[in-house]
Amino acid sequence: MPNILLVDDDPGIRDLVSDFLGRHGYSVTTAEDGITMDRAISAAPSPFDLVVLDLMMPGEHGLEIARRISTPGGPGIIMLSAMGEDSDRIVGLEVGADDYLPKPCNPRELLARIRAVLRRRQGSNPEAGGVIAEFDGWKLDLVRRELTSPDGVLIALSDGEFSLLRVFVERPQQPLGREELLELARGRDADSYDRSIDVQISRLRRKLDGAVKNREELIRTVRNEGYMFTPKVIRR
Structure with missing residues (x-):
């Protein structure tokens, strides 16, 4: 209970x-x-x-x-x-x-x-392919809900940030609209005027791009489409 x-x-x-x-x-x-x-x-x-x-x-x-x-x-x-x-x-x-x-x-x-x-x-049941998602030197443990930087530093994530990052690593290199991200990350119908996903993405960007300098932006804005997680993801 x-x-x-x-x-x-x-x-x-x-x-x-x-x-x-x-x-x-x-x-x-x-x-x-x-x-x-x-x-x-x-x-x-x-x-x-x-x-x-x-x-x-x-x-x-x-x-x-x-x-x-x-x-x-x-x-x-x-x-x-x-x-x-x-x-x-x-x-x-x-x-x-x-x-x-x-x-x-x-x-x-x-x-x-x-x-x-x-x-x-x-209910973050990992899909087939492994419970660790690796991308650009990062590691996301889908069971322990832990994100580790390329330098081996554990990065704190809120529940919302983890859910959003999980959606991205499960759908890398494809544009995802705001409404789709909201539905996938939160499990509810999206409001096209709901900007909360933008806030979560901004926070994720600061943590991902701020932890490792001089690297390509991992979450890219795609004009008229939404956002795209740019790195290749390997599941182990």
Whole structure:
């Protein structure tokens, strides 16, 4: 049974969402702010699989909380916000959130987003050909979800970044549109105005191109088509 941590200062939302998710097979722990969240994490017998995190709460801001819990091997993060601003969504993705929903949200949509994030985290079943994808000196372990640079340095990836990179290494040297990338990486229908994929790609580029200087750009923009992963990929 997946373990979900719901962090929201509104007791009505905590009760509604925890009851709904509980009826759909999830174990839900609730917290009202960053302090009670930390206590819940410390007291939990096992790590949480995913954190549903409100953006605007008393005390520590949701973005700061997301930044400190977004670590390699850490929980998935879905952010909620009543603000509804594109800038909030972009910053949330920048600090490591895997998805974002405006409040008030339909519990069924939240459930679908939770399932999609958990599916990406738990269901990265490597295709035939091996569990290690090698490209231009890099190694992506599809089971351990680890990216190693040509210099042997382990590069931290958020869940969203890993899912996007996995899509690229499984479809190298072919243009992929924004909508296609969004559907493949997140497991949901794409909105042609959803720019979150651009944010994730920007973050991936900084990590890939910034780690090794003077190398060809690994993720290339293809005019009127989308993006293309340029290197040859070998599966072992």
